[in-house]
Amino acid sequence: xxxxRPRITxxxxxxxxxxxxxxxxxxxxxxxxxAEIDAALSRVKSGGLRIxxxxxxxxxxxxxxxxxxxxxxxENGRGFQLIRGxxxxxxxxxxxxxIYWGIASxxxxxxxxxxxxxxxxxxxxxxxxxxxxxARAYQTNVRMDFHTDMLPIDVLGLFCLRTAKSGxxxxxxxxxxxxNVLREERxxxxxxxxxxFHLDWRGEEPAGEQPWFSIPMFSESQxxxxxxxxxxxxxxxxxxxxxxxxxxxxxxxxxxxxQEIANRPELMLTMSFEEGDIQLINNHTMLxxxxxxxxxxxxxxxxxxxxxxxxxxxGRRRPLAAALADRYRWVQRGGIPRKAPAAA
Numbered sequence: 001x002x003x004x005r006p007r008i009t010x011x012x013x014x015x016x017x018x019x020x021x022x023x024x025x026x027x028x029x030x031x032x033x034x035a036e037i038d039a040a041l042s043r044v045k046s047g048g049l050r051i052x053x054x055x056x057x058x059x060x061x062x063x064x065x066x067x068x069x070x071x072x073x074x075e076n077g078r079g080f081q082l083i084r085g086x087x088x089x090x091x092x093x094x095x096x097x098x099i100y101w102g103i104a105s106x107x108x109x110x111x112x113x114x115x116x117x118x119x120x121x122x123x124x125x126x127x128x129x130x131x132x133x134x135a136r137a138y139q140t141n142v143r144m145d146f147h148t149d150m151l152p153i154d155v156l157g158l159f160c161l162r163t164a165k166s167g168x169x170x171x172x173x174x175x176x177x178x179x180n181v182l183r184e185e186r187x188x189x190x191x192x193x194x195x196x197f198h199l200d201w202r203g204e205e206p207a208g209e210q211p212w213f214s215i216p217m218f219s220e221s222q223x224x225x226x227x228x229x230x231x232x233x234x235x236x237x238x239x240x241x242x243x244x245x246x247x248x249x250x251x252x253x254x255x256x257x258x259q260e261i262a263n264r265p266e267l268m269l270t271m272s273f274e275e276g277d278i279q280l281i282n283n284h285t286m287l288x289x290x291x292x293x294x295x296x297x298x299x300x301x302x303x304x305x306x307x308x309x310x311x312x313x314x315g316r317r318r319p320l321a322a323a324l325a326d327r328y329r330w331v332q333r334g335g336i337p338r339k340a341p342a343a344a
Contacts, residue, residue: 003187005179008225012079012285013176019269025078027070029085033063037086037099044098051101052110052119058102067106070280074107074155075316079282080172088276093161100159100278100306107155107280108312111331115204117338123158123305146173146262146287147231150204151335152327153309154317156283160273164303165296170271170279171289173262175227178287179218181261189254193217196323197255198245199230200237206330206337212238212245217254219321226284226320229258262287273305283309284318309335 019025029037040058049057060067070081086099097120104110110119149156158170182190196214205211219226232255239246247255261267271279281288295302311317311331320328330336 001188001191003183003190005183005187005190007183008176008180010176011077012174012282013180014078014174015177016173016266016268019078025073025080026082026084027066029063029083033066034085034087036060036063037103040102041091041095041099044102045095051097053101053105055102055105058098058105060103060106064106067103071107071155071312071316074280074282075312075318079174079285081280082271083278083280084274084276086276086278088161088274096159096161096276097306100157100308103278104157104308104310107157108310110308111151111153111311111335112338113149113151113153113307113309114336115339117336119308119335121307123307124302143292144290145231145259146171146229146289148175148227148229148283148287149309150199150202150230150234151309151331152226152228152320152324153283153331153335154312155310156281156288157308157310158273158279159306160275160277160279161304161306162301163273163275165294165301168273168303169291170273171268171291172271172281173268173287173289175229175262175285175287176225177267178258178261179225179227181267182257186254186257189250189257190218192250192254193258194219195251197235197247197251198238199234200240202234202237204336204339207339210241212241213327215327216321216323217258219323221319221321224319226318226324227287228324229255229287232256232259258287262289280310282318284320 040060044053044058073081088096091099101120112119113121179190194216197217198212198214201211201213215228217227217229235247235255
């Protein structure tokens with residue numbers, strides 16, 4: 001079978017060796033940058049401000065130009081950026097939250113990322129089991145397969161508060177490179193990924209919505225390809241609402257092929273976080289995964305990342321196909337609506 005899908009040649013269709021040994025994706029902050037961040041933090045604290053606050057409350061007059069360039073790199077370049085150099089040990093956890101929020105607010109508008117209404121989320125082991133159909137993988141310490149996050153949010157951000165005792169490395173593979181490999185090796189599976197797949201909301205559907213949703217894994221708008229690959233468990237658990245929502249044999253083969261290709265060492269980037277690092281990735285073009293990890297046994301030393309979903313201004317974000325419009329509507333409304341806790 002042949003396909004009419006074009007080969008993608010933009011900078012975000014990269015392969016591992018081009019990236020792993022190129023430190024250009026690391027933006028290192030210098031003393032002047034940190035001093036500017038300190039001044040903005042002092043301003044927020046002296047004003048008694050709390051999250052959420054706007055970018056004007058956290059002014060970064062000199063650093064702003066670099067942040068703007070980073071957003072351009074995320075949207076039109078490689079598709080990701082790592083900010084390194086925040087002296088984590090200088091700050092309390094609460095200070096780190098304010099710093100992370102303040103910096104991220106210069107990229108766009110953070111939105112709710114779960115039914116708890118979290119604008120600033122916490123990625124840590126909550127003792128949940130992935131077999132629980134209402135659990136999300138980031139609430140566990142297990143290996144996470146390659147995926148984009150559930151809503152088609154523009155930028156996914158992580159701030160490393162504390163690292164694990166062992167494991168937990170972040171992995172990135174370009175979804176557009178996966179698209180290219182499928183185009184050459186299995187064009188039949190690539191075509192299948194342009195069809196509709198059913199996925200489980202995992203208990204976080206907004207009021208009045210079905211507990212499952214249907215979207216294509218690849219779609220095109222204005223010459224730009226977008227990926228919506230999710231973790232395999234989201235497809236399999238959709239079958240709890242009816243066998244008609246289970247992936248077909250061809251769909252399952254296509255999803256497994258995506259994972260096999262994304263895990264090829266020559267295609268991926270492995271990134272170990274340092275405390276204070278901020279990782280920012282394009283959630284439309286990059287697939288991310290995580291190694292399983294082991295926590296320190298001492299209380300307060302467990303692996304802990306802060307997470308944000310950031311909506312980029314319309315003039316700068318990736319154009320999305322009509323098939324994703326309903327999903328992006330939730331981004332525009334502020335993310336996943338908060339649900340009241342269930343009665344005991």
